[in-house]
Structures are given as structure tokens and as C-alpha cells.
Amino acid sequence: MPHSPLPIDQSEVTYDHGPDSVPRPDVPRGRTTELSITDPRAFPGTTRSVWVHEPAASTDTPAPVVVFQDGAGFVDPDDEMRATVVLDNLVAAGAVPPLVGVFVDPADGNRNAEYDAADGTYAGFLLDEVLPRVAEVVPISTRPEDRALCGFSSGGSAAFTAAWHRPDAFGKVVGLSSSFPQVAVDHPRLVADEPVRPLRIFLQVGHRDLGWDEPDDNWVAANLEVGAALLRRGYDVRLVVGDGGHDGNHGGVLLPDALRWLWR
Numbered sequence: 001m002p003h004s005p006l007p008i009d010q011s012e013v014t015y016d017h018g019p020d021s022v023p024r025p026d027v028p029r030g031r032t033t034e035l036s037i038t039d040p041r042a043f044p045g046t047t048r049s050v051w052v053h054e055p056a057a058s059t060d061t062p063a064p065v066v067v068f069q070d071g072a073g074f075v076d077p078d079d080e081m082r083a084t085v086v087l088d089n090l091v092a093a094g095a096v097p098p099l100v101g102v103f104v105d106p107a108d109g110n111r112n113a114e115y116d117a118a119d120g121t122y123a124g125f126l127l128d129e130v131l132p133r134v135a136e137v138v139p140i141s142t143r144p145e146d147r148a149l150c151g152f153s154s155g156g157s158a159a160f161t162a163a164w165h166r167p168d169a170f171g172k173v174v175g176l177s178s179s180f181p182q183v184a185v186d187h188p189r190l191v192a193d194e195p196v197r198p199l200r201i202f203l204q205v206g207h208r209d210l211g212w213d214e215p216d217d218n219w220v221a222a223n224l225e226v227g228a229a230l231l232r233r234g235y236d237v238r239l240v241v242g243d244g245g246h247d248g249n250h251g252g253v254l255l256p257d258a259l260r261w262l263w264r
Contacts, residue, residue, distance in 0.1 A: 011208040013243035013250075020089045020256035021082045027092040028056035030101075032075065032084060033137055042125035043114060046107030050130060051075045052137045053084045053101035055091045062139040063100045064146035066259065067126060067170075069115065069155030071103025073248070080252030081152070090256060096263040102134050115154035118185040120165030122158055127169050144198070148172035148262055150255075152248050154179040160201070160226075164190075167197040172262045174202045176251030177209055180222040187222070188229035200236040202258040203227050204251050206244040219246060 007013050023029075035050040051071055055063070066087075068074040074083040083101055090096045104126070106114050114122055126149075134140055141147065147170045149159035156178030163170040180187050205223035212220045227239035238261055242250040 007243055010206070010243040011245055013206075015242070015244075015250050015253040017082070017253050018256065020086055020093075021253070022089075023077070023085050024089060024092075027088050030055045030084065030088050030091075035133055035137070037129060037133065040125060040129045042121055042129060043107060043110060046110055048105045048107045050105070050133065051101075051103040052134050053087060053103070054138045055098040055100065056088065057091055057098045062141040062146075063098050064148075064263075065100045065102055065131075065134070065140045066148045066150055067102045067104060067130070067159075069104060069106070069149070069151035069158050070111075070153075071105045073152070074150070075101075075103040080248035081255055082252065083150075083255065086256045086259065090259060095256075095260050099259070099263075100134070100138055100140055102130065104130055112154060112182070115151075115158035116179065116182045116184075118161065118183050120162070123162035123166040123169070126162060127166060142169075144169055144171035146171075148174065148259075150174035150176075150258075151178070152176040152251055153246065154182060157183050160187075163199055163201075164197065167199055171198060172200045174255070174258045174262065175223075176204045176248065176254070177206065177219060177246055178203065178223060178226075179219065180226055181211070181217045181219060188225045191226065191229035191233055191235075196233050196235065200262055201230060202238050202240075202261060204240045204242065204254055204258075206242050206246070206250055208243065208245045210246045 156175035
């Protein structure tokens with residue numbers, strides 16, 4: 001790789017998206033379908049949108065799936081994540097199998113209640129109320145090694161929590177600037193004390209994420225500590241530390257590599 005000098009100011013860094021995050025005229029586009037989930041049992045009285053992105057490449061077997069939290073941001077081709085563009089490019093290149101993208105929005109005003117909880121309620125919501133609806137649109141695999149959870153900020157910690165509670169259903173995690181400090185649990189102690197789960201985990205954080213120089217509620221330190229705890233227990237984990245603050249730029253640029261690494 002060519003040498004690139006480290007920036008002096010770590011807070012004003014913008015990464016350029018690579019070719020996997022840009023639409024290509026020679027790559028067939030998948031099909032995106034929007035669903036609505038109203039009054040789910042897990043979160044009564046709420047309504048949310050879910051988008052299902054099917055790969056252009058057809059498959060005769062149930063497809064592996066990636067579930068993205070904060071779905072509207074990830075499905076937007078003009079935002080930092082550009083996940084549908086990434087999925088189409090990676091599938092066309094054979095870098096990943098034909099993946100189905102599932103983009104789940106939180107209910108209005110209910111994001112923190114859903115994403116920052118330490119229990120398995122959100123995992124059950126995905127398994128019992130979201131994925132069965134997705135399966136009505138496109139056949140999806142039920143094997144945990146074929147299912148990934150991905151999210152940014154509280155969506156990243158929600159992805160980790162859901163996989164932690166249900167490793168029988170989700171075997172892969174992408175956590176981008178995960179908001180571990182907002183979850184009422186000591187994640188490093190949890191990882192150290194509980195049996196090792198069969199999880200493959202990709203974590204990203206920036207040097208100037210929230211509270212970077214504070215003794216408490218420090219997003220940088222928390223992500224480093226979770227990564228270190230996972231490494232000590234022998235998890236299949238990759239931790240990428242970059243520059244910048246609490247935004248989706250670096251995580252979005254890394255998303256193609258994260259998915260490629262998960263399905264290597």
C-alpha cells in the first residue's frame with residue numbers, strides 16, 4: 001500500500017470512498033422492497049419501515065442475510081454507508097455470496113429504548129417479527145453463520161447485543177463507532193466471564209469519537225476495551241481504529257472491507 005502520512009488534527013478527517021461504494025454501469029442492481037411493521041409484540045404501539053434488498057444474482061438456495069440497524073441511513077445511496085451499492089458491487093465481483101440486505105428502522109422516538117437495552121428483546125424482535133416478513137419476500141438462510149448484524153453508534157451496540165444473546169441465530173457482527181457506554185452492562189467483563197460465542201466481529205472507532213478524553217462515557221476507550229476483551233478470549237475479531245469523530249464516514253468507507261472480511 002502507498003504511504004500516507006498521519007494527519008495532525010484527528011477530528012477534521014474525511015475518508016474517500018473506494019470503488020466498491022460507487023455505482024458501476026456494468027454491475028446489475030438488485031431490487032429493493034419496502035415493508036411496514038406495525039404494532040409488533042416486542043414494541044407495542046410502534047410502526048417502522050423495513051427495506052429488503054435482493055441481489056441481482058439469483059440463487060436456488062436460501063440466501064445469507066445482513067441486517068442493518070438505522071435502515072434508512074444505510075439504504076440511502078447518497079449517504080456515507082451506501083449499503084445497497086456496496087452489496088451489488090461485492091456480489092457481482094464474487095467477493096461475497098449473493099447477500100440479502102435487510103434495513104430496519106427504529107420506531108420514531110424509540111431508538112434508544114430499542115438499541116441501548118442490555119436484554120434480548122431486540123434480538124427476539126428481529127428473529128420473530130422482522131425476518132419472517134423478509135422470508136415472505138425472498139428465501140433467507142436460518143444458519144447463524146449466514147446471518148450478520150450491522151450498525152453504527154447505538155445501532156452498532158444493538159447489533160453486538162442481539163448477536164450476544166442469540167448466537168444460535170446470528171454469527172457475524174459489524175459495529176461502527178458502537179455506543180457501548182450507553183448500554184447498562186460492563187461489556188469487557190461480560191466477554192471475560194461468559195462462555196465464548198461462535199461469533200465473528202468487526203469493530204471500528206475513531207480517535208476523536210465521543211468523550212475521547214473523558215474518564216467515563218468514552219466511546220474510543222469502550223470500543224478498544226471490548227475489542228481487547230474479545231481478543232483475550234480468542235474471538236475472530238478485527239478492530240480498526242481511524243481518525244475523525246462520531247460520524248459514519250470512516251465506517252461507511254470500511255463497510256465493503258468489513259463485509260468481505262466477514263465472509264472471507
